[in-house]
Amino acid sequence: MSGQQFFQVLNYDINSSARTGIIKTANGEIETPVFMPVGTRGTVKALTQEMLEALDAKIILGNTYHLFLRPGYELIAELGGLHKFISWPRAMLTDSGGFQVFSLGALRRIKEEGVEFRSHLDGAAKFISPEISMRIQAALGSDIVMAFDECTPYPATREEAKKSLEMTSRWAQRSRTEFDQLQDARRKTDVLPRQNLFGIIQGSVYHDLRQQSLAELLEIGFEGYAIGGLSVGEEKSMMYDTTEFIAPLLPPDKPRYLMGVGTPEDLIESVARGVDMFDCVMPTRNARNGQVFTAHGKLNVKNAKYAKDTLPLDEECNCSVCQRYSRAYVRHLYLNDEVLASILCSYHNLAFYLDTMRQIRQSIALGDFSTFRLNFLSKFKGS
RNA sequence: GCAGGGGUGGUCGAGUGGCUAAUGGCACCGGGCUGUAAACCCGGCAGACUAACGUCUUACGUAGGUUCGAAUCCUACCCCCUGCA
Numbered sequence: 001m002s003g004q005q006f007f008q009v010l011n012y013d014i015n016s017s018a019r020t021g022i023i024k025t026a027n028g029e030i031e032t033p034v035f036m037p038v039g040t041r042g043t044v045k046a047l048t049q050e051m052l053e054a055l056d057a058k059i060i061l062g063n064t065y066h067l068f069l070r071p072g073y074e075l076i077a078e079l080g081g082l083h084k085f086i087s088w089p090r091a092m093l094t095d096s097g098g099f100q101v102f103s104l105g106a107l108r109r110i111k112e113e114g115v116e117f118r119s120h121l122d123g124a125a126k127f128i129s130p131e132i133s134m135r136i137q138a139a140l141g142s143d144i145v146m147a148f149d150e151c152t153p154y155p156a157t158r159e160e161a162k163k164s165l166e167m168t169s170r171w172a173q174r175s176r177t178e179f180d181q182l183q184d185a186r187r188k189t190d191v192l193p194r195q196n197l198f199g200i201i202q203g204s205v206y207h208d209l210r211q212q213s214l215a216e217l218l219e220i221g222f223e224g225y226a227i228g229g230l231s232v233g234e235e236k237s238m239m240y241d242t243t244e245f246i247a248p249l250l251p252p253d254k255p256r257y258l259m260g261v262g263t264p265e266d267l268i269e270s271v272a273r274g275v276d277m278f279d280c281v282m283p284t285r286n287a288r289n290g291q292v293f294t295a296h297g298k299l300n301v302k303n304a305k306y307a308k309d310t311l312p313l314d315e316e317c318n319c320s321v322c323q324r325y326s327r328a329y330v331r332h333l334y335l336n337d338e339v340l341a342s343i344l345c346s347y348h349n350l351a352f353y354l355d356t357m358r359q360i361r362q363s364i365a366l367g368d369f370s371t372f373r374l375n376f377l378s379k380f381k382g383s
Numbered sequence: 384g385c386a387g388g389g390g391u392g393g394u395c396g397a398g399u400g401g402c403u404a405a406u407g408g409c410a411c412c413g414g415g416c417u418g419u420a421a422a423c424c425c426g427g428c429a430g431a432c433u434a435a436c437g438u439c440u441u442a443c444g445u446a447g448g449u450u451c452g453a454a455u456c457c458u459a460c461c462c463c464c465u466g467c468a
Contacts, residue, residue, distance in 0.1 A: 036418095038418080038419065040419050041419085045419080045421095045422085046422080061418075063418085063419080066419085066420095093418095095418050096418090098418075099418045099419090100418095100419095100420090102418090103418090103419080103420080104420070105420095107420080119420095120420040121420080146418080149418095151418070200418090226418080228418070229418095230417090230418095231417040231418085232417085232418095239417095257418090258418090259417095259418040260417055260418040261417060261418085262417045263417065266417070278418095279417095279418060280417050280418080281416085281417070281418085281419045281421085282416075282417050284419085285416065285417090285419065285421065285422095285423085286415095286416060286417095287422095288421080288422045288423080289415085289416070289421080289422075289423065289424090290422090291415090291416080300413085300414085302412095302413095303412085303413080304411085304412065304413090334422090335410095335411095337422075339422075341422080342422050
């Protein structure tokens, strides 16, 4: 283990559980709270790595399941790992495939040993276990590795949620064991940088089950802790409630990651509840579908009312897209299925998300996060 | 000029006596998207009235006709395409 701390808290907010911090990885430092753009298949859809650097993204995601199917982790390892393969010199986090256990529904079968998937690409049978997920993620060489979990569907009865969380705990232990062995092997090479393993808390919306899940993960010990199984269809109030309950119970000296969240409001509300890290497909997926985020709320740039609108996507945004292009032009691009439409909106939406996170960090550091929170939300919703 | 074929809603194109305000595609309009099976999915799309079930009006080149009933059958006319002169 290298001498420097993986994570360090820098500032605490007085009025909430919000805090700023810094994560140090072999591929750069990450200021938290952070939003991590999702690049499932080794690309943040519609954007180049140059654009992500221009946006000042410090860490992006990749997905074990997708890269396992194509191009295969042996190939990526042979080409020098995921960073080198996609030419991304900054940090990367890889999801374990646990979300696909949830999202692929009928295409998978869950067993204690692991999960049998039928590839959504060609129907071929594939198997992922905690051990296999760890091996794949070691081959990919991501800076943050996620334990293999079962993202519990919603709704789940107490019994279902308990059974699911307990399997996730057993899988977490197996992930830890396999991960540690792989790290020993990496250390001997003296070339491959150290990776970090995060455990994932499940337990659906049941407080005591969340607590049980956390306790079992703490017993194992991880470099960071993620809250999984939220934003999967439950009421927003339940998501906030669950986060509010469990986040403050996580170790204060480890990063807290709320998986798959969320809307701009979700980010702020969850930061206030103590979360340090987020990822979500929303800014990029919605961008490709014509929805952009602005300081005054969501806007569907495909709407007819923007046909002659010469304003930028967001009047208050300083991103290079908003400095140059009009809503009318972007709308025209969408109506003609031009790829540039997706590029411009994806760029802007990530600029909006990353800028919002910068403002969050700054306001926490300056001690006026509560004011920022109120102002942002009233403006964002008041449109 | 003769012989065939054809004219359907923004568009392309089904339908060939009642179940047709008219399948479907596209276009257009709107909504949704939260660890990406997603540049995707859902809904609307003649007009008027109604909170709504719904009611009424106008519609399948034009004008007539047959029929209880026509986009569908008949007659005339207009226009388009193909072949032959």
